Amino acid sequence: MKTIEKRSQTNVNEKGITSMIPNILAMKKILLILCCSVVGLQAVINVTPFHQIHVEGIVKDISLYGDTLLIGTDKGVLHIYDYEKQVFLKQITLPKVKDFMGDEIDARVFSVDQTDGRYLLLSTAGKGGYSNLWIHEDNVTKELIFPEDKKAVIKARFVDKEYILLGYLSNEAVLFNTVSQKELYKVQLSPSKFSDFALNEHKTKAVFSCESGVLSVIDVQTGKLLHILKGQNVDNVYKVDYKNGIISAAGQDRRGALYDVALGQGTYIEGSFLIYATALSPSAKKVAFAMDEKNNISIYNRSTKQKLVELQGQKSTLNTIIFKDENTLFSSSDDSTVMMWKIK
Structure with a gap:
């Protein structure tokens, strides 16, 4: 038993x-x-600024040209800064303008660029809310678009030394000849209000964004509409970038959109706040979005959407992010500091 x-x-x-x-x-x-x-x-690696550049006034736009960083401010000034030597090389100051009360105020420089010894400045014209376009060369600043022209230009970038691409508030794309001071074409892309545009690395194509969330890709030389990209953003797209056949879009709908232009297909990464800025690395293997209310910049592997790095330290609402190379970035926000970042 x-x-x-x-x-x-x-x-x-x-x-x-x-x-x-x-x-x-x-x-x-x-x-x-x-x-x-x-x-x-x-x-996910948290990174603080490698270097900070301080200017007087609020930074409205930045762009890169070789080893120099161009900084446009609301004090009517374009600063040219050598980020390798960490010194200011030049300062271009625009004349003051009159507001609706007739008082003199600083012209707000909100779009800047450089090519072949020429500097481009797009600024407010004061009363009426129209724009001035300036070219600075050989220490002479020449006005190309006047307040009397009553043009509401929001963004300007050099295509080459002679031609400038303009984005109008009315979401019209314009190719402007700096010699004849005439518009070669003016293309209405949609009835929605313009937000931003970006040239590809060869400056042969450009993507325009607007408040509808639809993106328009044009041929820069002719103004011909090549692609309409939609479906990923359903609201205003604040900023766009265009590198290596890929477009990134920063949306008010908290979506960081990504499009393959050739395929016409897109996807998006969900953010926790309005996304005010974006940038692609030169290879388009990495993408940066301002993803949260703390103004941190999140960098992702574009293909896998894996978050790689978070850049922490921006104090105000971001307006521009630029990749210099795969591991170096610049960013500006609505304050007096431009930040330089190293992610490796």
């Missing part, structure tokens, strides 16, 4: 152990998932 009882007990133990195996395996699976999640979280 004792032998039988012992065998019965052994069978019960074997059954208990057997029944526990699935639970142990399930626990191991959960632990593995948690470990992977922790590793994923640890993989």
